[in-house]
Amino acid sequence: MKLIDIAKEYVDLNVFNPFTQSTILNRAELFSARTGVEDINDITLETLATFKRKTLHSLNPIKPVTYNGYLRYLRIVGDYAVAQHLIQKNLFREIRLAPVTEPRPKTMSQNEILDICNCILSGRDSGYRPGWFWLTVICVFYYTGMRRRQLVTLRLSDLIWSDDTITSIQLRAEGSKTLREWQIPVHPQLANYLKAFLQRSEMELNRSLRPDDYLFEVSRFYKRYKEPVNGRMNPTAITGFFKRLSRNTGVPVGAHRFRHTFATTLCNPPGDGFPDVFAVQAILGHTNLQTTRRYVQTKMRSMDNALRTMGALFSSEKTTHLTTLL
Numbered sequence: 001m002k003l004i005d006i007a008k009e010y011v012d013l014n015v016f017n018p019f020t021q022s023t024i025l026n027r028a029e030l031f032s033a034r035t036g037v038e039d040i041n042d043i044t045l046e047t048l049a050t051f052k053r054k055t056l057h058s059l060n061p062i063k064p065v066t067y068n069g070y071l072r073y074l075r076i077v078g079d080y081a082v083a084q085h086l087i088q089k090n091l092f093r094e095i096r097l098a099p100v101t102e103p104r105p106k107t108m109s110q111n112e113i114l115d116i117c118n119c120i121l122s123g124r125d126s127g128y129r130p131g132w133f134w135l136t137v138i139c140v141f142y143y144t145g146m147r148r149r150q151l152v153t154l155r156l157s158d159l160i161w162s163d164d165t166i167t168s169i170q171l172r173a174e175g176s177k178t179l180r181e182w183q184i185p186v187h188p189q190l191a192n193y194l195k196a197f198l199q200r201s202e203m204e205l206n207r208s209l210r211p212d213d214y215l216f217e218v219s220r221f222y223k224r225y226k227e228p229v230n231g232r233m234n235p236t237a238i239t240g241f242f243k244r245l246s247r248n249t250g251v252p253v254g255a256h257r258f259r260h261t262f263a264t265t266l267c268n269p270p271g272d273g274f275p276d277v278f279a280v281q282a283i284l285g286h287t288n289l290q291t292t293r294r295y296v297q298t299k300m301r302s303m304d305n306a307l308r309t310m311g312a313l314f315s316s317e318k319t320t321h322l323t324t325l326l
Contacts, residue, residue, distance in 0.1 A: 001086055002038045003077065004028045010080040017179070019149050019235070027073040040081055048095050056098065064098035071097060107261040107297050112251045113142065119249050127244045130204075130221045134241060136197040137216060141255055143190040145262030145284055148235035148255045150175035157211040159194065166191040176285060184283050259284070263295035268302055 007028035011021040032038045034054045035047045055067050071092060078090035120128045120135055128134060140151060153175035160168045166186050173179045186194070197215075202208055204221050217233045219225040225237055242254045263284060267275040281292040 001040055001081075003032055003040045003043070004038070006040060006081050006084075006086065007077045010077055014080075017174070024073050024077065027070050028077060030070065031074060040078075040087055043091055045091060045094065048091060052095070065100045068097045068100065071095070106252070106254075106257045107264050108251070108253065108257050112253075113138070113261075116245055116249055116251055116253055119245065125244070125248060126224075127241070129224070130218075132197070132200055133216075133218055133221055136193055137238065137241075138258075139190055139193045140216075141258035142262065143187040144169070144184055145259045146171065146184075147175065147177075147259065148238050151216055151238070151255075152214065152233045152235055154215045155211065156198075156209045156213050156215060158215075166194050171285065178285070178287055180285065180287075182282070182285055260295050260297070263292060264297045264299075267296045268299045 004025065007025050011024050015021045015024065031051055035043075035050050037043055037047050052067070055062060055070065056064065075090065075092040078087070078092040081087045082090050117135060117138060119125075120131045120138075123131060137151065140146065150171050153172045154169070155172075158170040158172065159166050160170060160183070165188075168183045168185050170183050171181060173181045198209060201215075201221075209215075214232050217228065217231065218237060219227040219233070225233075228234055238255060245251070246253050263280055266280045266283075267277060269275055277289065277292060280296075281289050284292060284295070286292045
């Protein structure tokens with residue numbers, strides 16, 4: 001039986017998130033494309049070595065953490081094949097995950113964010129159209145730290161108003177990794193940007209937005225993008241836009257970098273104040289506080305302030321004597 005057919009059967013029966021369904025099927029197709037092996041019974045350790053080599057050591061290698069993500073999804077499909085007695089052993093579990101270093105959180109400086117915004121505003125590159133749309137996307141990521149698929153699943157009805165102001169956003173379960181819903185507050189500046197975005201959207205569409213309309217669907221406003229089948233923008237459109245922006249500006253930018261930047265900013269408040277890490281955890285939607293911690297890069301100033309709380313080891317008189325000896 002073909003690996004892709006097993007993957008399709010598995011997701012049809014067991015996976016309810018359309019993003020996860022698409023990812024699993026993509027990984028199965030990728031494995032067969034890179035190894036030339038389609039039938040699961042033809043997979044050998046040599047096949048797996050070929051996949052590893054073509055993924056990690058090709059002319060366009062990917063990061064080890066991405067390779068590990070591929071392998072984890074393939075392991076799931078292999079486990080299902082074993083449970084259905086299609087194979088006796090899941091060879092995807094016979095090989096190790098690639099070692100991954102623990103990098104610093106991927107953050108962006110205020111100047112870098114302003115640089116990419118100015119690049120969009122310049123209007124020199126048609127790949128940034130429509131500029132007003134993408135600037136709003138950047139503002140949403142900057143002020144909320146939400147994920148790509150949370151942004152593309154936002155509908156008009158998810159904006160919560162008080163009088164004439166947008167006060168909070170309801171994040172949908174369909175865009176959540178953990179299938180949870182929660183509300184996040186809206187920064188006053190973001191509220192103004194969103195109101196302007198709604199007005200511009202209705203002007204471009206020549207109609208009022210309906211409560212069930214997706215807010216961010218770029219093909220409505222620029223036909224360069226393919227119109228999605230279900231009316232919802234594919235998160236890969238955001239990835240492609242940020243790749244073009246990174247390539248042309250030299251600034252590494254992505255939705256997840258905004259998420260790291262958001263967490264780091266809130267957990268390093270100005271002055272000597274202490275952050276409310278539980279509030280940051282709630283906004284990001286992490287079920288585990290340790291996950292939030294991994295998103296945060298502690299500022300040098302905070303570490304320096306902590307270091308200065310150390311008491312003096314010697315009196316000033318003994319310090320002078322010690323310095324003389326050294």
